[in-house]
Amino acid sequence: MPVSRKPEYYVADIIRAAGGRLASRVRLQKLGYLLDQLGLDSGFRYAYHHYGPYSRDLDSAILDAEAFGLVQEDYKYRQSDGARYSIFQVAGENADFTILIDGHLQKLTKRLTSENVTVLELAATAHWLDQIEKVPDWQTEIRRRKGWKTEDGRLEKAARLLQELGLPPTATTG
Amino acid sequence: MSRRLRDPVHGLIVFEEGNKIDMLAWSLVDAPEFQRLRRIRQLGVSELTFPGAVHTRFSHSIGVFHTARQLVTVLRRELTRNQKSFDEPRAESALVAALLHDLGHGPFSHTFEEVQASREVSKRHEKWTADIIRNQDGQIFPILERHRSGLADDVAGMLEREDPEDIYHAVVSSSFDADRLDYLRRDKLMTGTGAGGIDFDWLIDNLRVAEIGLDVPDDENGASRRVQTFCLTAKALPAAEQFLLARYTLHQQVYFHKATRCAEQMIGKLLRAIARLAASGKIVDSNLPDNHPLARFFSEGGETVCNYLALDDSVVLGALDAMSRATEPSVRDLARRLQERRLYKTLDISEFGEDAGKQRARKRRIEERFAAKITDETVMLDEGASISIYAEIGGDEERMHKKLHILDGSTPVEISKLSELIRSLERKKQFTRFYFADVADRDAARN
Numbered sequence: 001m002p003v004s005r006k007p008e009y010y011v012a013d014i015i016r017a018a019g020g021r022l023a024s025r026v027r028l029q030k031l032g033y034l035l036d037q038l039g040l041d042s043g044f045r046y047a048y049h050h051y052g053p054y055s056r057d058l059d060s061a062i063l064d065a066e067a068f069g070l071v072q073e074d075y076k077y078r079q080s081d082g083a084r085y086s087i088f089q090v091a092g093e094n095a096d097f098t099i100l101i102d103g104h105l106q107k108l109t110k111r112l113t114s115e116n117v118t119v120l121e122l123a124a125t126a127h128w129l130d131q132i133e134k135v136p137d138w139q140t141e142i143r144r145r146k147g148w149k150t151e152d153g154r155l156e157k158a159a160r161l162l163q164e165l166g167l168p169p170t171a172t173t174g
Numbered sequence: 175m176s177r178r179l180r181d182p183v184h185g186l187i188v189f190e191e192g193n194k195i196d197m198l199a200w201s202l203v204d205a206p207e208f209q210r211l212r213r214i215r216q217l218g219v220s221e222l223t224f225p226g227a228v229h230t231r232f233s234h235s236i237g238v239f240h241t242a243r244q245l246v247t248v249l250r251r252e253l254t255r256n257q258k259s260f261d262e263p264r265a266e267s268a269l270v271a272a273l274l275h276d277l278g279h280g281p282f283s284h285t286f287e288e289v290q291a292s293r294e295v296s297k298r299h300e301k302w303t304a305d306i307i308r309n310q311d312g313q314i315f316p317i318l319e320r321h322r323s324g325l326a327d328d329v330a331g332m333l334e335r336e337d338p339e340d341i342y343h344a345v346v347s348s349s350f351d352a353d354r355l356d357y358l359r360r361d362k363l364m365t366g367t368g369a370g371g372i373d374f375d376w377l378i379d380n381l382r383v384a385e386i387g388l389d390v391p392d393d394e395n396g397a398s399r400r401v402q403t404f405c406l407t408a409k410a411l412p413a414a415e416q417f418l419l420a421r422y423t424l425h426q427q428v429y430f431h432k433a434t435r436c437a438e439q440m441i442g443k444l445l446r447a448i449a450r451l452a453a454s455g456k457i458v459d460s461n462l463p464d465n466h467p468l469a470r471f472f473s474e475g476g477e478t479v480c481n482y483l484a485l486d487d488s489v490v491l492g493a494l495d496a497m498s499r500a501t502e503p504s505v506r507d508l509a510r511r512l513q514e515r516r517l518y519k520t521l522d523i524s525e526f527g528e529d530a531g532k533q534r535a536r537k538r539r540i541e542e543r544f545a546a547k548i549t550d551e552t553v554m555l556d557e558g559a560s561i562s563i564y565a566e567i568g569g570d571e572e573r574m575h576k577k578l579h580i581l582d583g584s585t586p587v588e589i590s591k592l593s594e595l596i597r598s599l600e601r602k603k604q605f606t607r608f609y610f611a612d613v614a615d616r617d618a619a620r621n
Contacts, residue, residue, distance in 0.1 A: 024392035047291045048298065050336055050573050051390070060557045063604055064538075067530035075600065076394065082591030083391040083574065084600060117392045132294070145336050148388070148399055 005099070007061035010042045012070040013100040015090050017109035022088045023076075025062075026051045030120040031112050032058045037127060037167055038108055040099075048133070052125035062088075108165070115161060118149050122158035123167075130169035138169050179236060182229075183360050187240045195266055198321050199239055199273050205313040206483075207277055207306055211235055213486035217361060218282040219437040220428060222515055224365040227428075231276045231283075234360055242272035242352035244378060245345045245404070252383040253341075261342065267328040268345040270318065272352045275333055277314070278302030280482065281490045285438045288558070289445045295477065302482060304330035309479050338575050341383055341402040349578040350381065350404040358421055365428050370420025373413040380410035384586045388574050405579040405586040414578055415595050418563050422599060430559040432520045436609045439554045440518060441490070444497070444508040448472060451502065459502040462493055504551075507611075518554065518609035519616040537606055540619045544608075552611040559607075563590070563599040 014031055015022045022028055033053040036042055044057040065071035074087045100106050112120065125146065129138040143150045159170040177189040177200050189196040202208055211232040220227040246265050253260050278299040280286035287299060307314055307330040318326040332339075338347050345352055359372055385400040406414050428434070445468070451457050452472035462469055467484040470476050497509035511517065521540075523533045547553040579586035590597045610616035 024390060026390050027392060056557060059560070060604070060606075063530070064534050067534040069531070077588075077591065078387070078391040079394045081387055081579070081586060082588040083387065083577070084588065084590060085391040085393075117390050121390075133297075144331070144334065147335050147337055147339060149337065 006064070007042070007044070007057065008064035008068055008070055009098045010040070010044075011058070011061045011065040011088075012090055012095075013097050014109055015071060015088050016095070016097060017100050017106040018113040019110065020090050022113060023085060024117055025086045027113070027117045027120060028062070028086075028088060029054050029058060030117070030124045031109065033124045034112060034120070034127070034165065034167070035105065035109060038105065038165060039102075040105060042099075046128075046132075048128060052121045053128045053132075116154070116157075119154055119157045119161060122146065122149060122155055123161045123165075126155075126158055126162060126169060127167055181233065181237060181240070183237055183356065183363060184240050187236060194321070195269055198270065198317070201317050202270070202273060202314060203236065205317060207312055207314050208232070208235070208274070210483060210486055211276060211279075213488040214276075214279055214281065214283065215487055216357065217365070217428070218285060218434075218487070219441065220365065220431070220434045222437050222517075223431050223433045224367070224428065227361070227365045229360060229364045231279055234356055235273055235276050237356040237360060238275065238352045239269065239273040241355045242269050242345050245350070245352055245355075245381075248378060248381045248404075249341060249345070249383065252381075256383065263322065263328075264340070264342040265345075266322070267325065267332055268342045270325065271329045271332045271346045274307060274314065274329060275303065275346060275353060277306045278304070281485050281487050282438065282441055285442050286445065286485075289442050289449065292442070292446060293449055297477075300334050302479075304334040305479050306483065307333075312479070312483075337388055337573070338401055338403065341404075344403040344575070347575060348403045349576050350377070350406075354421075358417075358424065361424055361428060362420065365424075367424070367427055370423045371416045372420050373416060376413050377406065377410055377417060380407040380413070381405075382407060382581060384579070384581060384584075386575065386579050386586050390574065401575070403575055403579070405581050407581050408592075411580055411589070411592060414580060414589055415593055418578060418589070418596060422561060422563055425559075425561045430561065430605050432522060432605075432607060433517060435556055435559060435605070435607065436517045436520055437512070439556055439609055440508055440512060443551050443554065444505065444512070445490070447502065447505050447508070448497075451505075452476075456502075459500060460505050461496045461500040466493065468493065518611050519613045521608045521610065521616050521619055523606045523608075525620070533606070540608055544615065544619065547611075547615065553615060554609040556607045556609065557604060559605040560602050561605075562602045563596050 032042065032044060032055060033046055036044065044055040046053040046055045066073055069091055072089050072091055075084050076087055077084050100109065122142065126138055126142055129135045129141050135141045162170040176191045179187045181187050189200045212230050214231045215221065216229045216231050216234045217227045246269060250260050280299065290297060306312060307326050309315055315326050318329065332343055332346060338344050359374065381404050383402050384405045386403050388399045388401055448460055448468050449472040451460050452469045453474060457464060457469040467489050471481040471485055494509045494513050497505050498513060500506040523537045526533050526536045541548065544553045548555060578589045580589050580592055582592060590600055608619065
């Protein structure tokens with residue numbers, strides 16, 4: 001496999017495009033999924049898990065990126081209840097992009113990084129339900145599965161995000 | 175007349191005659207959809223490694239119902255203590271959901287789910303469970319609806335919802351849900367591993383109800399969505415540590431045992447081959463009849479609830495003899511190997527030392543060297559087993575409501591904030607293994 005297409009470089013480049021630092025494993029996974037729909041072409045395979053589309057290949061690529069010294073993972077803890085989350089940082093901040101050389105994809109990565117992690121989960125799940133599971137009514141199904149997460153305007157926000165990205169189901173129905 | 179069952183974990187389990195929910199549960203146990211669980215082993219092929227592990231999802235499900243009754247008693251006590259009302263119908267739904275939670279498992283459970291995922295059929299067992307409960311042509315649905323109109327949908331909804339809605343939901347989905355409290359004790363007993371200690375009575379006695387944050391943590395700020403769940407008092411911290419360690423050890427030594435994982439991969443490969451033959455109209459090459467349950471399910475349009483319910487472990491194991499005379503070579507070879515327990519040979523990359531960089535580099539070399547054989551699956555790469563103290567099979571992170579919370583004063587905090595022991599086991603560790611059909615390839619890969 002060519003050096004530039006090795007899976008760990010996708011991980012390092014996503015984090016680099018995010019600004020060199022990215023919080024939460026869930027966020028990294030949803031970014032990977034959405035960027036793949038937008039042309040990243042990582043070859044990662046996805047399956048549906050608790051937080052929506054998830055790739056074991058991407059998870060393994062994170063391990064590679066850490067083992068080969070491209071990325072460092074540290075833990076932080078939410079103050080109120082001590083809930084742990086991962087902070088990923090690229091090791092050489094000035095290194096060049098090897099995969100995400102497309103400036104458009106870099107911008108999209110930065111844009112997605114700024115989004116709430118639950119909105120990303122809903123956007124990725126809506127796309128998955130419509131395009132992969134092909135459920136007839138993705139809105140009913142996502143409410144059934146995700147419950148409270150779809151409330152307080154989050155589902156509408158996820159729908160607007162998909163529209164902005166030009167991804168189904170919302171981009172096609174306007 | 176009351177009904178009684180003897181159980182190796184819980185002793186005598188009684189279904190009281192005067193108790194409507196007990197009698198409802200007993201009638202559900204008699205339904206064919208539930209009896210099918212007698213033919214699905216709780217630990218799938220673990221029996222190849224731990225010969226005692228032949229317990230089924232049938233006995234487990236009854237144990238979960240029994241444990242759920244204990245949790246509902248705790249719940250009633252706690253809500254009374256907090257001067258809150260107790261929602262009887264909602265508690266009933268939780269008890270029924272506990273009993274029926276595994277109805278949707280296919281043969282060899284997670285292995286079958288992986289087979290389906292690899293065929294890009296995304297339907298998890300939770301969804302099958304909900305579909306079986308809502309199936310108006312089945313026997314579960316009318317039993318539930320006779321008890322209370324809308325009960326089937328309440329129960330199905332509770333099982334397919336990914337996050338808990340309230341404290342009743344915590345009976346079937348929390349860090350101390352009835353499923354986990356039964357399977358850890360049952361698997362430990364039946365495998366004979368003696369892994370860790372579970373001080374069940376002390377844990378139950380120290381259960382309290384408190385609100386936790388459900389949002390995925392990604393900064394230092396608090397969670398906006400809060401839900402009531404089971405937490406433990408500080409007095410139970412040592413027992414909680416042991417509980418998590420027992421779970422960790424079971425994953426490390428039993429669920430992710432290399433021989434078990436290897437056999438699961440081989441069954442997965444066999445089922446994928448059958449699925450390919452069925453979908454292309456060549457099931458005859460597997461030496462299975464056209465109307466075999468596997469052929470029916472994997473044929474185009476065959477993934478119905480009825481066809482799914484016809485599948486179980488015994489259907490697959492019973493077909494090995496026929497498949498061992500298949501004309502399709504990989505079906506024939508796999509069936510013979512599984513019959514005789516001649517498993518592929520394992521190489522775990524931890525053999526190359528503790529250094530992660532060295533391990534991953536060697537893994538990459540093996541992938542490149544055996545690329546063609548990995549494609550035709552005579553060499554199989556297994557990256558699906560990862561553990562941390564909150565281990566689960568796959569997924570981004572352990573779910574917030576599945577993390578164990580201890581009351582620090584009156585505030586629930588994640589156990590790792592209070593326990594150095596637990597904190598030291600937080601980092602995710604992946605078991606990365608190759609399984610080789612040819613032992614010579616395995617030996618070559620080591621060099």
